[in-house]
Amino acid sequence: MTHVCVVSLSFQLQQGIGRPSVYHAVVVIFLEFFSWGLLTTPMLTVLHETFPQHTFLMNGLIQGVKGLLSFMSAPLIGALSDVWGRRSFLLVTVFFTCAPIPLMRLSPWWYFAMISMSGAFSVTFSVIFAYVADVTDERERSTAYGLVSATFAASLVTSPAIGAYLSAWYGDNLVVLVATLIALADICFILLAVPESLPDKMRLSSWGTPISWEQADPFASLRKVGQDSTVLLICITVFLSYLPEAGQYSSFFLYLRQVINFSSTTLAVFIGVVGILSIVAQTLFLTLLMRTLGTKNTVLLGLGFQILQLAWYGFGSEPWMMWAAGAVAAMSSITFPAVSALVSQSADPDKQGVVQGMITGIRGLCNGLGPALYGFIFFLFNVEFNSMDPIQGDYNIDPLPLDTLIPGPPFLLGACTVVIAFLVALFIPEKTSCSSSSSQLSLNDNPPAACDADFEPLLHDSIV
Structure with missing residues (x-):
């Protein structure tokens, strides 16, 4: 029995630090969008250099494909996170959303291709709000959502200015490096510090439950x-x-x-x-x-x-x-x-x-x-x-x-x-x-219970 308890305790420690809270979600959101905000200036430069003749058209197509893929995949990822837990899908969405960052200076073509394709997993907000809903009650939920939204805004208010300063004094390569390191820090934070928010009983009762097309249909x-x-x-x-x-x-x-x-x-x-x-x-x-x-x-x-x-x-x-x-x-x-x-x-x-x-x-x-x-x-x-x-x-x-x-x-x-x-x-x-x-x-026929x-x-x- 003691051995079982020790194994269970070590497993819980591997799942994160402390109890799941809104602050875990806030840190994940801030780091992800802060890293992308740093790239505001370098990304505009690379976009114009890569597509000098049809810059606006290509920018629209790239962002359009990304948006449509996010729209198509969001319900499926949300349904799967209800079965397999939020933490694993936070890791997947953040990893694929930030994956194009180091490619900006290595291969611009691959960078823009990855941005388009990453739309299939760029639904971090959907998983984050589900995570927040798991760890708050109805009275706290609107305040918690507001905190997450304010954190998102704060990351975009500060990071473009910092990225522009670093780009002007040290070049775009340093900005891309810093953004990559921050994205890696975000992934490590999810792996090491973010605990699972969905209770085990809810996940075990849902495990193996087939995902209906109604749930995955955007x-x-x-x-x-x-x-x-x-x-x-x-x-x-x-x-x-x-x-x-x-x-x-x-x-x-x-x-x-x-x-x-x-x-x-x-x-x-x-x-x-x-x-x-x-x-x-x-x-x-x-x-x-x-x-x-x-x-x-x-x-x-x-x-x-x-x-x-x-x-x-x-x-x-x-x-x-x-x-x-x-x-x-x-x-x-x-x-x-x-x-x-x-x-x-x-x-x-x-x-x-x-x-x-x-x-x-x-x-x-x-x-x-x-x-x-x-x-x-x-x-x-x-x-x-x-x-x-x-x-x-x-x-x-x-x-x-x-x-x-x-x-x-x-x-x-x-x-x-x-x-x-x-x-x-x-x-x-x-x-x-x-x-x-x-x-x-x-x-x-079956409206959502929560x-x-x-x-x-x-x-x-x-x-x-």
Whole structure:
């Protein structure tokens, strides 16, 4: 018996340090995104050197493939983590997400190929939020989610500036080396310090249970959208507003660097300032607006800010215009937290996981379509670097005469889609009755027993 206890104790020690907690998740998220944030400046340089003629198009295709693969794989990885535990899938997702980093200076082609393919495992947030749900109760969960989201924001606020400084003084090779070491530290932290959060009894009872296609089908939640009119309006609003944001996030830093001629230092400062303003908007201003204007009006206000900043980016051609629009973009980041609150008002407590799954599925789909759409529009309008010259090559395409009036055509198109989203959001009822919601949101025969475990906040995507 003593021998058995010693073996059991040693096994537990190998599974991590201490009891599973939110702080384990926070460290994993911070290290992963800090390492990628360091590479903001070197990645833009390598991207332009590798694809000098069609940079925006290739960037859109690379990010688009990655986003679509993440959308397709997220439900399966989530279902498997329910059976095999969170810790092993944290290790898998972090390893494959960070695997392309050392290839940046070794082989740029392999680097971008790995970025595209790593999308199949780049779903760390899904596993992290499941980990947090395992270790918190309902009263603590929203605070814990907020802590994880704030950590993500903090990593992206600080790391681009640090990466730009190291690149300017010591070169890109050192930045890539530091990012690789931080990624390795993250993997080692998961191996040595992160304990398993899913109780053994739950895993053993699920072990060997077949994974149904319904659990692994990424389109399962999308097919249920039309079963409730309120949820349908919210989902249309999310799709039309998040599609341009996903495309903007994939190409905007490249646009600032190569078209507006931001220096590496200025770009890093821009990211930091807008990130800090976004955090302030999502905390102080969001709380104030929700109390004074109500949830629906806060969503409409956020969409209005998004229309303004996208139109400003579309027509702006001077650096000061980008800074002004960046402040507006920070205010527009209140939209998705407000949408999440609106969803919680429109659905019964036992249907929250189902509806939030729909929103998450639509957002994942936009992460694939948005970057590809923006890259294609940049290519279609012949937007190239510095002098806005038309694309050179074997294409007999006359440049469209919009280079002076509309320097950023994708942003203007994005503003138009958000205008439609605004009009749709006008018809969203502020609140729905519980009976109606309960009758219409019974979207499957066996709704999730623990809906809060499925809830994924929308804060972490709306930093810039």
